[in-house]
Amino acid sequence: MSDKYDVIVIGAGPGGYVAAIKAAQLGLKTACIESWTDKEGKNRLGGTCLNVGCIPSKALLEISHKYEEASHDFAEQGIIAKEVGFDIAKMMKRKEGIVDQLTGGIGGLFKSNGVTPIYGHGKLLANRNVEVTDKDGKKKTYEAENVIIATGSRPIQIPPAPFDGTHIVDSEGALEFTEVPKRLGVIGAGVIGLELGSVWARLGAEVTVLEAVDTFLPVVDQQVAKDALKQFQKQGLNIVLGARMTGAEVKRKLVNVTYEDSKGKQEAKFDKLIVAVGRRPYTDNLLSEDSGVKLDERGFIFVDDNCKTEAPGVWAVGDVVRGPMLAHKASEEGVMVAERIAGHKPQVNYDCIPNVIYTSPEVAWVGKTEQEMKAEGEEYNVGTFPFAANGRAMAANAASGMVKIIADAKTDRIVGFHVVGPQASEIVAQGVIAMEFGSSAEDLALTCFAHPTLSESVHEAALGVAGGAIHIANRRKKK
Numbered sequence: 001m002s003d004k005y006d007v008i009v010i011g012a013g014p015g016g017y018v019a020a021i022k023a024a025q026l027g028l029k030t031a032c033i034e035s036w037t038d039k040e041g042k043n044r045l046g047g048t049c050l051n052v053g054c055i056p057s058k059a060l061l062e063i064s065h066k067y068e069e070a071s072h073d074f075a076e077q078g079i080i081a082k083e084v085g086f087d088i089a090k091m092m093k094r095k096e097g098i099v100d101q102l103t104g105g106i107g108g109l110f111k112s113n114g115v116t117p118i119y120g121h122g123k124l125l126a127n128r129n130v131e132v133t134d135k136d137g138k139k140k141t142y143e144a145e146n147v148i149i150a151t152g153s154r155p156i157q158i159p160p161a162p163f164d165g166t167h168i169v170d171s172e173g174a175l176e177f178t179e180v181p182k183r184l185g186v187i188g189a190g191v192i193g194l195e196l197g198s199v200w201a202r203l204g205a206e207v208t209v210l211e212a213v214d215t216f217l218p219v220v221d222q223q224v225a226k227d228a229l230k231q232f233q234k235q236g237l238n239i240v241l242g243a244r245m246t247g248a249e250v251k252r253k254l255v256n257v258t259y260e261d262s263k264g265k266q267e268a269k270f271d272k273l274i275v276a277v278g279r280r281p282y283t284d285n286l287l288s289e290d291s292g293v294k295l296d297e298r299g300f301i302f303v304d305d306n307c308k309t310e311a312p313g314v315w316a317v318g319d320v321v322r323g324p325m326l327a328h329k330a331s332e333e334g335v336m337v338a339e340r341i342a343g344h345k346p347q348v349n350y351d352c353i354p355n356v357i358y359t360s361p362e363v364a365w366v367g368k369t370e371q372e373m374k375a376e377g378e379e380y381n382v383g384t385f386p387f388a389a390n391g392r393a394m395a396a397n398a399a400s401g402m403v404k405i406i407a408d409a410k411t412d413r414i415v416g417f418h419v420v421g422p423q424a425s426e427i428v429a430q431g432v433i434a435m436e437f438g439s440s441a442e443d444l445a446l447t448c449f450a451h452p453t454l455s456e457s458v459h460e461a462a463l464g465v466a467g468g469a470i471h472i473a474n475r476r477k478k479k
């Protein structure tokens, strides 16, 4: 086969592998370069998401949730589960099995769609030439009409707490503990910090989360964030806001952490410390000086609204470009770029990208928060409905949290959809679909929802926007 392609994708995470499959489906001769290898040195497709991100974290969240339910919540429901315990090695094996199955599956999808995988580190040279260095250091150059960069992101390491792989770890290390730490510190109360903190808290660790900012989850609707914070605290997560970590030192197998809060300098001791302060775009040794691709001031590859870089025929998608660092956002961009290369003109609707925190309760949202509407001076109406008044949530022993819908006061169009509670990650899809279709709150209010379902809370919140909720006293809030 010749070494010239219509499309070369660098990176096989959810941005890159999806772009490659779509490009091949559109009749373009496509290759995808990937450098990831596992501990045995075997090539792995799937990127951060499948190997050390979304999938293994959700596997451990699901497993630990089941354990917590069985050990704490069964009794009040009349279920007698004696001697509930766990086997951490088996839990990890199950997680690894799921990862193996999914990463291997991408190889199968490449084969069936005609994508050529190329294993090694890709570097973009001038004129869409890509140099690949394989595991043995051998180099080969490929040529393409179009290059899609999808090299993703890596955890941010901060000088006060360098990762040592044993006591001070990043998210990847936190998915591989071989025993439950007695005292676990987490730096950063973002999505990843809260999810990983929850896994180990459910398995019995005493978890303290130190967060520099005073506001809990500042990007989340604050009514929802406050509700979530109360529930996390009730579960025993010690979340310390306004606490900036300043140092971490490992001494006699303990991590001594120093931080500053409103009262001054503080100290804490942990058996393990997870540093989850965010991720940086990954462009190490990716671009030759004459590649023509520019980075922005924060190190992301600079792209326009359609993911085009400054170099003709070179595109970039996913975590390595601006916007939320989410797998589905990366995939949406990958599909858009492949279709644009094939001559179509789709666009990503960045206003309709859902966000989820897979804690218990889950927190999920799409669109604007109430604080954003206020800051923008927009007129709006709000409908909320608590799961405490939802029969199905009660039956499931999960009657906490709420659905909140924000609609434009003039047009009634839904502009924000927020959920904290059971199955929030699934329920939010209803908000995404409604917003994609430009629905009004009344459209949802006039829709028939099955009874008894958690989704009836969506119906009631939509009814509540106009003050017409049935199963709760209406407190219509006009702004």
Ligand code: FAD
Pocket (backbone or CB within 6 Å): 010, 011, 012, 013, 014, 015, 016, 033, 034, 035, 036, 045, 046, 047, 048, 049, 050, 052, 053, 054, 055, 057, 120, 121, 122, 123, 150, 151, 152, 153, 171, 172, 192, 282, 285, 286, 317, 318, 319, 320, 325, 326, 327, 328, 329, 330, 358
């Ligand atoms: P990546 O998945 O990072 O893939 C990039 C790939 O490019 C990697 O395989 C890398 O090896 C390869 N690569 C890099 N440079 C080169 C090079 N020069 N040559 C060859 N190959 C290269 N997102 C969600 O939407 N939902 C979640 O539940 C979720 N949970 C997460 C949990 C954790 C613990 C973490 C860390 C992340 C989570 N994320 C989640 C974020 C999600 O993983 C990322 O947004 C997503 O993986 C981004 O996809 P990507 O294709 O841009 O990059």
Ligand code: AMP
Pocket (backbone or CB within 6 Å): 158, 187, 188, 189, 190, 191, 192, 210, 211, 212, 213, 243, 244, 245, 246, 276, 277, 278, 279
């Ligand atoms: P996210 O951006 O969702 O990954 O979350 C990372 C979180 O880490 C943010 O809420 C930051 O405010 C927080 N953070 C960053 N640096 C520190 C620090 N030194 N100490 C405590 N929290 C931090």
